[in-house]
Amino acid sequence: MAIPYWRLSGFYFFYFAALGGFTPYWSLYLKDIGFNAAQIGELFAVLAGTKIISPNLFGWIADHTQKSMPIIRTASLLAALLCGTFLLAHSYFWIALITAGFSFFWHAALPQFEAITLFHLKEESHRYSQIRLWGSIGFIVAVLAIGRLLDSQPIALLPIAITALLVLMGLTTLIVPEASAAHHEKNAIGILQIIKKPEVIAFFIVGMLLQLAHTPYYVFYSIYLNQHHYSSTLTGGLWTLGIVAEIVLFVYMKRLLAQLSLRTIFLFSIALAAIRWLMIAWYPDDLALLILAQLLHAATFGGVHVAAIHLVHRYFGRQHQGKGQALYGSLCYGLGGVLGSFYGGYYWDSAGALFVYSISAMACIMAWLITYFWIGREVSAGRALG
Numbered sequence: 001m002a003i004p005y006w007r008l009s010g011f012y013f014f015y016f017a018a019l020g021g022f023t024p025y026w027s028l029y030l031k032d033i034g035f036n037a038a039q040i041g042e043l044f045a046v047l048a049g050t051k052i053i054s055p056n057l058f059g060w061i062a063d064h065t066q067k068s069m070p071i072i073r074t075a076s077l078l079a080a081l082l083c084g085t086f087l088l089a090h091s092y093f094w095i096a097l098i099t100a101g102f103s104f105f106w107h108a109a110l111p112q113f114e115a116i117t118l119f120h121l122k123e124e125s126h127r128y129s130q131i132r133l134w135g136s137i138g139f140i141v142a143v144l145a146i147g148r149l150l151d152s153q154p155i156a157l158l159p160i161a162i163t164a165l166l167v168l169m170g171l172t173t174l175i176v177p178e179a180s181a182a183h184h185e186k187n188a189i190g191i192l193q194i195i196k197k198p199e200v201i202a203f204f205i206v207g208m209l210l211q212l213a214h215t216p217y218y219v220f221y222s223i224y225l226n227q228h229h230y231s232s233t234l235t236g237g238l239w240t241l242g243i244v245a246e247i248v249l250f251v252y253m254k255r256l257l258a259q260l261s262l263r264t265i266f267l268f269s270i271a272l273a274a275i276r277w278l279m280i281a282w283y284p285d286d287l288a289l290l291i292l293a294q295l296l297h298a299a300t301f302g303g304v305h306v307a308a309i310h311l312v313h314r315y316f317g318r319q320h321q322g323k324g325q326a327l328y329g330s331l332c333y334g335l336g337g338v339l340g341s342f343y344g345g346y347y348w349d350s351a352g353a354l355f356v357y358s359i360s361a362m363a364c365i366m367a368w369l370i371t372y373f374w375i376g377r378e379v380s381a382g383r384a385l386g
Contacts, residue, residue: 003120005131007176011113012135014169018106020142021162024222024239025150029158031223033090041345044219046096048337050104052330058108059115059326068112068322073173079106080166086159106166107334109173111325118313118321119179125313126254129306133250136302140243147236191320195327200315202374203308207332208339209367210270210304213277213360215340216348221280224353228284238290242297249298253306262307263376269303270371272296274364281357308332311376 030040058075062068082102089095121127146161194200225235249256256265276296283289308328316324344356 003124003127004177007172008117008120008131009134010172011169011176012132013138014165014172015110015113015138016135017138017142018162018165018169020139020239020243021146021158021165023218024143024236025146025155025158027219027223028150028226029155030095032155033095035092035095037220037223037348038345039092040223041219041341041348043096043099044215044345045338045341046099047103048215048334048341050100051107051334051337053334054104054108055111055326055329055334056323059111059322059324062112062115063320063322067178068116069173069176069178072109072112072116072176073170075105075108076166076170076173079103079109080163080170083159083166084163086163107329109169111329112322113176114309114325115321116176116179118309119318120177125310126257128309129250129253132306133247136243136247136250140240140247143236143239143243147232147239151232189317191316191323194316194320194324197315199374199376202370203311203315204327204331206270206367206370206375207308207328208336209363209370210273211332211336212340212343213273213363213367214301215337216344216356216360217277217280219341219344220348220353220356224280224284227353238294241291242294242301245295245298246302249302250306253302257306257310261376262310263371265303266307266311266371266376267368269299269307270364270368273300273304274361274368276300277357277360277364281354281361284353 027040027044030043035043058071062071079102082098082105085098086095086102089098117128117131118125121131142161142165146158149157149161221239222235225238230238273296276293279289279293279296309325312324312328313321340360343359347356347359
């Protein structure tokens with residue numbers, strides 16, 4: 001069966017376009033309607049916290065029913081519906097409640113779609129980055145378009161733009177065919193046996209630390225730039241530059257995977273992440289260094305993400321792929337995101353951005369050491385993954 005390249009790519013385009021409307025500008029929206037840094041951090045913690053529960057719940061259902069697409073379609077359309085209700089709420093309680101409901105379904109979709117994509121690719125998993133890059137393109141389109149919109153229009157329009165992108169994402173799921181493991185493997189290893197392996201535990205700790213480090217960037221980077229008098233257009237441009245660098249990496253990732261081990265890519269990317277956060281922390285008024293820091297997004301997100309997705313694919317196999325992707329999403333993006341949101345929010349005003357981003361760098365250094373001693377030593381060149 002032919003790989004449904006454009007249908008898979010379409011979902012990634014609109015999912016990450018919605019993320020491109022949300023991530024750079026939502027903190028500015030919350031600030032505009034009257035919330036302080038601690039409250040913004042708490043709301044982003046709610047957003048990340050649903051990743052701890054939602055992906056695991058829906059991953060378990062998907063692996064037991066072998067029917068992921070109905071779950072993805074339902075979750076996508078409910079996320080769009082709930083996002084639209086942000087227009088009706090301005091109090092902290094209602095914003096938090098809607099955030100919990102909206103993100104619960106939004107976060108259910110992506111891990112299962114990652115599993116669907118890998119099932120469709122079968123023995124051509126090295127082509128994953130060629131599909132995933134369309135998500136990065138969608139992110140860029142949304143960041144630039146919404147940044148330009150907000151320079152001339154009130155930020156109150158932001159929930160409408162994000163909801164429209166989520167509706168389009170939901171519509172793309174209607175044309176993506178189902179895919180799942182062909183059959184249950186005899187004598188398949190149980191999920192608990194996989195999770196208890198020291199290397200898998202280390203992998204999840206590293207993922208959590210890296211997301212903890214990234215979260216203050218996602219939550220406060222636009223506010224940070226605004227505090228240093230960068231315009232919305234330039235802010236959007238810096239976000240976009242990072243994603244362009246990410247796309248370039250995705251284009252060449254197939255070649256890198258053929259020449260370098262996942263361990264090498266992982267270690268190099270994590271080291272660059274520590275350098276990136278230190279540059280952002282110490283040189284906010286140096287545009288040249290901010291540009292260089294954004295170029296490092298190719299490694300700090302793109303390199304880490306592709307290596308991590310391949311490692312999950314390897315660790316959990318076809319039989320537990322849905323649960324494996326869900327665990328990666330919940331423990332790394334969920335728990336790591338909650339911790340990053342809380343520490344970023346509570347220390348942003350009291351200790352300052354320099355402290356917050358320096359802690360991010362320290363978390364990456366810890367992640368690098370754990371990776372060096374425990375992860376990927378048995379993994380040879382990326383082509384061995386198949």
